[in-house]
Amino acid sequence: MKRRAFIQTLGAVAAGGVALPRGLKFSKRLDRIGLELYAVRHEMAKDPEKTLAAIRAIGYTDVELLWSFDNFRRTAAQVAETLKKEGLRAPSAHISPIILFVGWERSLETAKQLGHQYLIVPDFGGETTRTLDDWREWADRFNTAGAVARKAGIWLAFHNEADHMKPIDGMAPYDVFVERLDPSVVRLQLDTGNMLIGGGDPMRYLEKYRDRYWSFHLKDVVPDRSSDTRLGKGIFDFKRFLAAVPALEQKPCYVEDESPSDELGAARSNFDYLHTLDF
Numbered sequence: 487m488k489r490r491a492f493i494q495t496l497g498a499v500a501a502g503g504v505a506l507p508r509g510l511k512f513s514k515r516l517d518r519i520g521l522e523l524y525a526v527r528h529e530m531a532k533d534p535e536k537t538l539a540a541i542r543a544i545g546y547t548d549v550e551l552l553w554s555f556d557n558f559r560r561t562a563a564q565v566a567e568t569l570k571k572e573g574l575r576a577p578s579a580h581i582s583p584i585i586l587f588v589g590w591e592r593s594l595e596t597a598k599q600l601g602h603q604y605l606i607v608p609d610f611g612g613e614t615t616r617t618l619d620d621w622r623e624w625a626d627r628f629n630t631a632g633a634v635a636r637k638a639g640i641w642l643a644f645h646n647e648a649d650h651m652k653p654i655d656g657m658a659p660y661d662v663f664v665e666r667l668d669p670s671v672v673r674l675q676l677d678t679g680n681m682l683i684g685g686g687d688p689m690r691y692l693e694k695y696r697d698r699y700w701s702f703h704l705k706d707v708v709p710d711r712s713s714d715t716r717l718g719k720g721i722f723d724f725k726r727f728l729a730a731v732p733a734l735e736q737k738p739c740y741v742e743d744e745s746p747s748d749e750l751g752a753a754r755s756n757f758d759y760l761h762t763l764d765f
Contacts, residue, residue, distance in 0.1 A: 513764035516728070519757055520548030520577070520740040522703060526749040527555065534558045535568050537750075542572040544754050545761060550740050551579035551600065553593075554608070562596050569601070577738040578604035578675075578701060580645065583611075583624075586631040594638040604701060604738075605635065606675050608645040621659045625666035632671030643701060645675040651684030658686075664695060674698045677742070678722055679705025679714045688722070692730055702731070703742045704760065714744050716752060717759040725765040 521541055523530055529537040534557075541549060549569075551557055557565050569576055579602055585593050586607070597605055607628075614620050632642040644667075650660035664674065676699045678688040692699060706720030707713065717724065728734060741760065746752030 514729070514734075515762075515764060516739060516760055517735060518547045518575075518738070519545070519760050520550060520738050521546045521753055521757075522550045522580075522740040522742040523552050523555075524580075525741060525743050525746070526753060527552070529749050530555075530558045534560060538568055538572050538574060540750055541753065542574055544750075544757050546574070546741075546753070546757060548575045548577055548738055548740070550606075550738070551576050551602075553579045553581045553585075553605075562599050566600055576600055576602060578602055578606050578643070580608050581605050583607045583609075586627055586642075590631055590634060591638070594635055594640050597640050598638070602640065604641045604643045604673070604675070606643040606645050606701070609647050609650075615659065616654075618654050618657060618659060618662050621654075621663045622666050625663050628672050629666075629668045632668065636671050641673050641700070642671070643673040643675050645703070646677050646680050646684075648680045648684035651681070651686045660686075664698070669698050673700040675701040675703065677703035677705060678724075678727065679703065679707050679742070682707045682722065683711050683713070685711070688727060689730065692727065696732060699731070700737050702737065702739045704739055705742050705744075714742075716743060716746075717741065717756045724760075724763060728763070729765040 526537055526541065529540075538549070551565065565576075579597070579600070581593070585605075593605065610624060614624070628642060628644065635642045644663070646660055650663075651658050674695060676688060676691065680703070681688045681691060704717065704724065705714045706717050706722050706724075708715050709721055714720070731737065741753065741756040743752045743756055
């Protein structure tokens with residue numbers, strides 16, 4: 487195809503007028519790459535400010551905070567100041583589920599202070615998830631708290647762990663929980679590695695709940711699915727997955743390598759993999 491015709495074709499595609507010629511394909515890359523701070527929790531515990539500076543120097547633009555770790559003994563004002571200084575964004579934080587019952591409205595104000603779009607519960611205490619009715623009750627609580635959050639301009643969301651796929655009475659509690667949620671007030675964060683370790687298929691769940699996943703933990707796993715590993719070293723097809731996510735540019739994506747011996751080294755390796763990944 488000659489240059490002028492190629493440019494005209496691109497313009498027509500952008501306008502929605504024609505399909506791409508056979509054999510011509512656009513590739514994309516992630517514009518923003520985030521790091522879940524659990525991946526560098528030991529470094530954060532030693533020196534939060536130095537670690538956040540190192541994260542930004544690697545190239546990460548976003549971080550997911552850990553309110554469940556008390557933000558590594560720093561106040562919201564201190565965290566906000568460091569994020570601003572380093573040029574980092576914090577679209578979300580992981581929180582304890584108890585916050586939904588105590589101080590929820592105050593937590594929403596703190597979320598605004600830190601620039602969060604999402605407050606995400608990663609798990610529940612085991613004593614409150616023994617039956618499917620426990621999971622249904624949690625979903626009802628999420629719907630109530632999520633409605634309050636939406637009035638404040640924040641989204642409440644839920645993150646999947648591996649054991650959420652373990653059947654209770656023949657059903658995956660994760661499915662029971664998600665089906666009972668009100669998608670107008672609660673969104674989901676999909677952890678690819680946790681889904682795989684739990685025996686689920688991230689691609690199938692992305693298709694099933696296509697419009698409900700608004701944040702992602704990008705995590706690879708070893709062939710026997712017993713643990714996670716560095717991105718690109720395991721079995722998951724990130725190209726196929728990322729290409730299938732609708733409106734990906736609107737959805738925070740975080741690296742999470744849970745147990746590396748060199749936390750910042752792993753963070754750099756994982757960033758380099760995603761930064762150069764065409765999909």
